[in-house]
Amino acid sequence: MPAPLKVYYPWNDLEPGQSFFVPALDVYAAKEAGLKAALHLRVKGKATFGLFNGRHGVLFTRLDG
Numbered sequence: 314m315p316a317p318l319k320v321y322y323p324w325n326d327l328e329p330g331q332s333f334f335v336p337a338l339d340v341y342a343a344k345e346a347g348l349k350a351a352l353h354l355r356v357k358g359k360a361t362f363g364l365f366n367g368r369h370g371v372l373f374t375r376l377d378g
Contacts (some may be wrong), residue, residue: 356375
């Protein structure tokens with residue numbers, strides 16, 4: 314079995330209100346991993362499931378605080 318992909322979540326590069334999209338087939342796992350990364354960096358964020366350019370995934374948004 315191949316090693317899982319490492320995903321870079323650019324929480325530190327965002328200003329509050331900015332977002333980034335992570336394409337994923339398993340959106341629940343992507344949401345959990347992205348929010349864990351935010352928690353580790355002490356950043357408040359939210360995750361929303363959706364489509365972007367025909368790709369299924371999660372939109373992460375940095376919140377104030």
